[in-house]
Amino acid sequence: MEPACFLSPFDDHVLGSDLYKSSQPTVVSPKSDRMEPPKTAEPTRIIVDPGTGRAYSKGRLLGKGGFARCYEATDLSSNKTYAVKVIPHTRVAKPHQREKINNEIELHRDLHHKHIVKFSHHFEDSENIYIFLEHCSRKSLAHIWKSRHTLLEPEVRYYLKQIISALKYLHLKGILHRDLKLGNFFVNENMELKVGDFGLAARQEPTDHKKKTICGTPNYLAPEVLLRQGHGPESDVWSLGCVMYTLLCGTPPFETSDLKETYRCIKHVTYTLPPSLSIPARNLLMGILKLNPEERFTLEEILDHEFFTKGYTPDKLPPSSCVMVPELNPPNPAKSLFVKVTKTLFGKRKSKIKKAPSEERDDISKLVTGLMKTSICRQLSHKTVEGNELTPLSGQSPSSSPVQTVAEESSQKSISRSVRGTMASSCEVFDDCITASAIIESAVGLLKNCLSHMPPAEKNPASLACHEHFVWVSKWVDYSNKYGFGYQLSNHSIGVLFNDGTHMSLSANWKKVHYNLTNSKHFSFLASAVPEQLQGQMSVLQYFASYMEQHLMKGGDLPSIEEAGQLPLLLLQWVKTNQALMMLFSNGTLQVNFYNDHTKVIFSKPDHTCLITYINRDRNSYTYKLSSIAELGCSPELQRRLKYILKLLQQRADV
Template sequence: MSAVRHNLQPLQPLNNGTLNARSNNVTPIKPIRRSKEHQLDELEEQQQHQQQQKAKKKKEKLSALCKTPPSIVRTRNGRDYRRGLFLGEGGFARCFQMKDSSGKIYAAKTVAKASIKNEKTKTKLLSEIKIHKSLKHSNIVNFIDCFEDDVNVYILLEICPNQSLMELLKTRKRVSEPEVRYFMVQIVGAIKYLHSRRVIHRDLKLGNIFFDPEMNLKIGDFGLASVLPSTDSRKYTICGTPNYIAPEVLGGKQTGHSFEVDIWAIGIMMYALLCGKPPFQAKDVQVIYERIKKTDYNFPIDKPISNEAKHLIKKLLTLNPLERPTINEILEFDWFKGPFPDKTNIISLTNTPENLSSISKAQSSINFNNTKINAGIYTPKIKNPVEILRSDLHSEQPKTLLPQSLSPGDTRNKYQEIDPTTMNNGKKRVNFNNKYSNLIKNLDQVCYETYHNIRRLDYSKFDRLETIELPSCENPTLISKWVDYSNKYGFLYQLNNDDIGVLFNDDNSILKLHNQDKFLELIINENEGWTCIENSISHPPSQTKRQLEIVDFFAKYMNSNLSKVSENEEKSEEIFLRRYTRTSDYIMFEMTNGNFQFNFKDHHKICISKLGLAITHISPNRLTETHPLILILKQGNFPSSEVPDCLNKISIIKDAIKRKAFPEV
C-alpha cells in the first residue's frame, strides 16, 4: 500500500447512483415448475454460492469499510492535508494522495476505525505504526506521521511514484541478472538493517518493494512485521502471502519461525524476477503449500539463468532455515561478481537497459561496493527499536483510537531511540537470572561516573596527596588480541586470562572460558534487559553451535597470528566486551565490569578502571603497571615506563568517555 501511481483517476460514482434501479421495460419471467430433486440440487448450489459470496464479501469488507477521506483532513495539532488521487486498495486499507500546505505530496494508508473491532486488531495496528515509525533507512519507505479523524486512521508515508517490483515484472515478464543484482543489494541492505533491530518483516514480496523518484528500492507495508524479544526467540503465527511463505511458517506452533523467513522471501523474489513467476506458484493455495513443504520447484529450460544465480537461489530456498545463508553471507556469493550497473534507470520499468552485459569487471566491482555503501551494508550496529509501552495501547479520549503518544504533538520525544535496558520510569534495569548478576554494570551510568571522577581528579591534582583517598590498585583483565570481522560476524577478542569472546553484530555476546567446559551467553532482551546464561561446551544449545565454531576458528587464528598485549593474568573474573569505538588515533573498548581500554596507534595501551580512580599502562614490550590516577596526574607520567604524551592521552580518554556519557553534546 505504500506504492502509488500518478496516472490513476479519482473515484467516480457508479452508474450515476442508479446501480440498483430497475429498468421500466423489463417484463418479469414466470417461474418454471421443477422436480423436487432438481429443486434440492438447485438449493444446494444456491447455498454454496451464498457461502462463497459471503466469504468474498467478508474478505473485501475491511478495506470497503474505509470511507473516502474528506477533501481536507484536519489533524489535532492543526496541520491540514488535502486529499488527492485514490492510489490503490489492499485487504485492510485504502491509499490516497495527501498534500500538505507547502504542496508536498505523501501517500496516506487509510484504515477504517469500523474495521478495528477488538483489542487484538488495535494492538496489531499500533504495533505496525510503532515499528515503522522507529525505522530510518535509505531503502525503507519513510514514515512521516499518523493521525485520525472520526472514521479513519491515517498513516502518512513518503510517496513512491514509480510503481513496485511486481508491476515492473508484469510489464517486463523477466528481468536481467545485472538489474536483479542491483535490486538484491538494496533489499539485503534494508533487511540487514531490520534484522539488526530484531524486526522480521514477514511479508516481503515484489508488491511490497517500491521505486522512489530516483528509482531506488524501498521496502514498505509493515502490517505483519514483528519484533523478536531476543535473537533466539521465535514467532508462531501463520501469516504472509502464499507464494512467499517459508516452510517453517506453515509449521505454526510445531516449529516457529525467525529471521530466516525473510531470507527465504529474498530467494523467492530473486527467482521470480529472473524466471518470470514465483517458484511454487499454482492456482490452488494448498498445492502451493505442499510444493513449499517439499521445496518442489525447478528452473524453466526456456528461461535460462546463470549457474551462479541457480546456486544462490537453491541456498536461499533451503528447507532447513538454519542452513540458509545469513543476511551477511548473501552478498559474498559468486553471482554478485557479474556485471553490475551503477543505478536503476526509469527505462527499467518498461524495457531492459542497453549495454548491461558489457560493464567491465573493474567497473562492476566499483558499482557493487558503492551500492553496498549506499544500502548501509557497512553501517555500524545501531540501537534496537523502541519498546511498545502499555500506555500506547490506551487512548485518552473516548472517540480516539491513536493514543496521545502516537499523535504528532508528542512524536519527537516519545520516539527517540532508547536503550533496551530502560524501564518505563526512565531508570535502567539489568536483569540476570543466575550467579552472574553482578557481571555487567550500566554503561551510561559508568560513563557518567567515570568522566566526573577523572574531571574531579584533574582539578584535585594540585591538592595535598594526604587529603586524597587512594584506591587499591591491581592489574585489570584486558583485551589482549582482537579481530574486527563485523562485516560478517562481529568483533572477536581474547582476554589476557585466555577467555575468548565474540561481540556479534546483533549486540549479543559469547564468552568461552579458558580450560573450562562451559561458555557464557550475554543476551539482550528488550523487555527484560541483559541476561547471562551459562552453557556446556560439550552439550551446547543447537542455536549456538555455529557461534561456537566461529569462536574456535578465530581462537586458532589469533593464537597463530597475533601477539599478546600483556602476559597471562591469574584471574577468575568473567567479563565481556560491551561496546567498541574505532578512530584514526585509537580503539576504545568498553567492558561489562566498567573498565575502559584504549589502544593507541603508537602501540601504548591505557586502561581506566575503578570508575576512573585507577589507571593502567601497557607498554609496547608488554610491561604492565597500575596506579591511582591522581598520582599519574600529579607526576605527569608513569613511574616505571615513560608514556609518550601521557597527559594528552589521558585528556583524549576523558573526552572520549564524556562523549559516551553525554551523546547529545
C-alpha cells in the first residue's frame, strides 16, 4: 500500500495587494493524490478575543491548507497587521487532530529567531481557533520561484544561509521541522527570509523511538522517511538540498508525473544534474542528496563548502528580485570609492519624512541620476525600491535600461533639441507650466478648514446620487528600482513617470503618445511615429500597459470615462510611506491608497467644487462634497484617513 503524505495545515502563504487577481490554490487529500478544494466556511469579518475583548478586522485571504485558512488581520486598537491562521473546530474534532494543533502552538510560541516567523498569540471562540503570526508582506519563496523559475547562485546562497541559520536554531532546540519546502519560507518587507508553518514539526526522539510517520511534501521527502526509518535532522537537510536544487534548476530533483515513480526515484536517489550548474553547486548537491543519512553533509559542512566560501553572497536582495533577475555585482574597490565620494558630495540632505526600511536605496546610479532630475523629479519623494510586480522585458539584458544614462542626463537641453528636431513634422508641442506646490498648498488649506470645523459624526453624509466624472488611478506598479512608476487611469490611459523625471503616457486606444521632458515641455505624437530616442521608454510604457491589463485588478467600482480632446494627466509626485501611497496629478487630483485595508481616498475638483471619493475595502465607492463633510461631519473611519492625508501633505509642503 502506498504511504500517505500529510500536508501541513498552512500549505501555502498566498500574499499580495488588492491589485493581484485572486488565486485559488488547491490542497492534496491525505488519502489520495487528487486535488480537492478545502471546504471550510468563511470566518466573520470581525474577530473578537473572548478573553481580552480585543477585536481584529479580518482582511484578505492569504493562503489555504489542509486544516486552516490564513487571513490578513488588523488589530483595531493598535492597527498592527498579522497573519492569522483560522482553524474551524469542525476540522479538528478528533482528539489526535486537536493534539496536532496544540503541538504546533506549543512548539512555535517558544521559538524566537530572526529567521523564523514570529508567533504572537492565540485564542479560540465557539467556532474557530485563531493563531496570530508575523505578517510577511513579500509572499514566499514559492511565489518567487513561480515568477522566476530559477534563481542566480548568489540569490540561492542568500536564502539558504538564512534557512540554515533557522535550522541550526531548531535542531539545537531538538525540533525537527519535517516540512521544509518553498511555500514554507516567507519573505518580509526587508527581503529577510522567515521559516514558518510548524504544523508537522516535532521534537527529536532517540533513534529507537523515532516517529515513523510519513509526513511532508512528496517532492521533498527523504528516503529514510519513505522507508519508515524515522525522521531526523538529516531528513531536514535532505529537504534543504531539494529546495536548493529546485531554486537553481527550476524543478524539484525527483519530480515526475506519477507519485509512485517520484517515490521510487527518491528511494534510489535517481536525479539529474543539469550541465548549467556550476561545479561547486553540483558537488554540494551530491553531498546533500545521499541515500545514507549519516553520509550527508551537516549544516556546518554545507556552510563550509566552497559553494558558499568561494561564491559571492549579497548582503541584501532588491525587492525586484521577487519577479525579475537582479543586477548583482560582487564588491568592487573602484565602485566602492565612487559610492563614498558620491555620498560625501550629495548624501547630506535628508527628507523630513522618516523612511521605512524598505525605502532605503543604495543604488549609486540613482543618486547621480537624482542630481540631474527636472523640476518635476526634484519634487518627488521617497520612491521605495519595490519593483516587485514586473518581470524583465523580453530580449532586454539586465544591464540595459530604456531610461537615459547618467551621461545622457547631463544635458536635458540637447535632448530637448533632439526630440524637437526629430518630431517637428509629426507631433504637436505644448508649453504648460505646472506647480505641484500650489496644489499641495491648496489641498492643505481645504483639509485644515474642513477638519477644524466639522462636527462629530458616526456616519458619512449622503453620497452623491451619481459619480462625478473625474479620472483616478485604478492600477499601479512600482518598478522604480530600475525604470519608474507606472499607473493606469480609469479612462484606460497608461502613464509612466521615469526615474530620470520624464513622463510618458499612452492613450486608451494606444494610438497617441504624450511625452513630457520637463514640467513645461510637452510633446504629443502618434504611436507609430515615436522617435528613435524614445523607443526604449516606449517599450517600457507598453510593457507596463500589458502587465497591468493582464495581472492587476481594478481597485474600485468607479465608472470608467473617456475624455476626448483633453491633454493627458501628468503625474507630478508619488510618495510611499509605511502606510500609504499618495499620487498627485497635474489637474489637482490627489489620490491616497492605504495598504493595510486597500481603501482609497480621492480628492478631485470638477467645476471647482472639491469632492472626496472614498473607496472602501470591498471596492465600493462613495463620493461626497467636501463642504458637506465640513458641515455634517463624517465617520471616524474616514476622519482618520483625512487626518493622515493632511499630515502627509503638510510634511510635503515643508520639504
